[in-house]
Each structure stands twice: as structure tokens, then as C-alpha cells.
Amino acid sequence: MSQLAMHHRQQVQAMLAACPLVPVITIHHPDHAVPLGRALVQGGIRILEVTLRSEYGLDAIRQLRKALPDVWVGAGTVTQISQYREAEAAGAQFVITPGVTESLLAHGLNAQAPLLPGISTISEMMMGYALGYREFKFFPAEVSGGIKALQAFAGPFADVSFCPTGGIRRETAKDYLALDNVLAVGGTWLTPEDKIEAGDWNAVTEIVTGSLSDIS
Ligand code: 3PG
Numbered sequence: 001m002s003q004l005a006m007h008h009r010q011q012v013q014a015m016l017a018a019c020p021l022v023p024v025i026t027i028h029h030p031d032h033a034v035p036l037g038r039a040l041v042q043g044g045i046r047i048l049e050v051t052l053r054s055e056y057g058l059d060a061i062r063q064l065r066k067a068l069p070d071v072w073v074g075a076g077t078v079t080q081i082s083q084y085r086e087a088e089a090a091g092a093q094f095v096i097t098p099g100v101t102e103s104l105l106a107h108g109l110n111a112q113a114p115l116l117p118g119i120s121t122i123s124e125m126m127m128g129y130a131l132g133y134r135e136f137k138f139f140p141a142e143v144s145g146g147i148k149a150l151q152a153f154a155g156p157f158a159d160v161s162f163c164p165t166g167g168i169r170r171e172t173a174k175d176y177l178a179l180d181n182v183l184a185v186g187g188t189w190l191t192p193e194d195k196i197e198a199g200d201w202n203a204v205t206e207i208v209t210g211s212l213s214d215i216s
Contacts, residue, residue: 005132008114012135013183015072015094016163019046020177021211022186024076024165025060026051032196033060034067039201040190041071043208049096049186051077058090065091074113081107088113098139100124105131116163120144122153125160135161135183142167147175154181170207174215 016022023040025048027033033056037048048068050060052075064073074094075087084095084107095111097104098118105128108115118137119125121144125136138150141164145152150162164176165186176185190211195203 011114016183020184023190024049024188026053027056027060030056033063035201037064037068039204043205044212047072049076053077061090061092138162138164140166170211
């Protein structure tokens with residue numbers, strides 16, 4: 001494994017160790033980014049996955065990096081190398097993809113920001129494994145076998161760890177986190193659209209504190 005790949009792995013491990021819950025954030029109004037980020041951090045979150053699903057994703061990453069220099073801010077829903085580069089230019093400290101392509105996996109090896117590739121099958125995981133990746137997003141977790149699939153992955157690949165996302169809720173987060181091969185879990189239950197639209201930042205903080213207390 002190259003020095004850079006080792007450095008990337010250390011960064012991915014550090015960011016997922018920083019916080020067991022990864023809020024998946026989609027910004028529909030640029031003014032929402034910083035108050036939402038602050039509300040999440042106020043509740044105890046230390047990592048923010050900002051998706052590029054809306055036109056404001058890159059701007060939100062820029063704003064959050066500036067406003068919250070002490071937490072990990074990265075880009076999610078990256079599906080193309082051009083987006084990877086744009087995310088890095090905006091200041092993303094990591095990049096998450098929903099799935100893998102050979103070119104994205106290869107690009108991630110030499111990129112500035114480490115890649116957490118998304119996989120939903122053992123074969124996809126093995127594509128990344130062959131290149132040195134050992135940490136993956138497991139997406140969409142619930143419909144891809146959920147906890148049972150992760151337990152099965154641990155048989156042949158005991159040295160691989162996951163951040164499952166997709167269909168995970170406050171009630172199920174703890175069961176995922178109880179698995180040895182799960183470092184953190186992600187999801188949108190921490191960032192409900194209605195609360196964001198209403199600017200109810202206290203409600204967001206309460207959801208976070210409640211979710212963190214449920215898993216402790
Ligand atoms: C993601 O990109 O990780 C998912 O959209 C999050 O899935 P969820 O809405 O089921 O939490």
C-alpha cells in the first residue's frame with residue numbers, strides 16, 4: 001500500500017472515530033448551511049457529509065469549512081471525477097460516493113481528499129479492496145441486507161470496516177454500531193427537511209443529542 005493510501009486510511013479512520021453519527025445534509029437554501037451545521041455541532045456532531053444533490057452543495061461546503069473549522073466537512077453523492085475535484089476545491093476534507101466505478105476508485109487513491117467509497121455488494125467491495133481500500137460506506141444499507149449482510153462480510157473480510165447509510169434511523173443506529181466492523185452510521189434522520197425549512201435549529205440539536213444519547 002502506498003504512503004498516500006495509508007495516510008488516507010488514517011484520515012478516514014480518524015473522521016469516523018470522531019463521531020459515530022454522520023448526518024447526511026442536502027442544502028436547498030444557501031442560508032441554511034451554517035445554522036444547520038452549528039445546530040448539529042451544538043448537539044455533538046463532529047462530521048458533516050454535505051451532498052452534491054442540490055446546486056448549493058459546494059457553496060455549503062465552503063461556508064461550513066469557514067464557519068466550523070474544528071469539524072470534518074466533506075462531500076457526499078459524488079459520482080464523477082469532476083465533482084470530486086470541485087469538492088476538493090471547495091474545501092471538502094473527504095469525499096463519499098454512493099457506489100463505485102473503477103475510475104473513481106483509482107482517482108481517490110491519488111486525490112488530496114480521501115475517498116470513502118460506497119458499496120452494496122461483496123464484489124464491489126473487492127474492487128476497492130484490491131486497490132487498498134479498507135473502509136467503505138455500505139449503501140443503501142437496509143435494503144442491501146443491513147446488519148446481517150455486514151455480519152456476513154466480516155467472515156471473509158475481517159479487516160474491512162463500514163459506515164452503513166440508507167434506511168438507518170435513530171431506533172436502529174445502535175444495533176449497527178454494535179457490530180465490530182461498523183465505525184459509524186449515517187443518515188438523513190438527523191437533518192429532517194421540515195425542521196430545516198422551518199429554521200427550527202433547536203429541534204435539530206435535540207434530535208442529535210437524543211440520537212447520541214440513545215447509542216451511548
Ligand atoms: C445517503 O446518501 O447516505 C442517503 O440518502 C441517506 O439515506 P437515508 O435518507 O435513508 O438516511
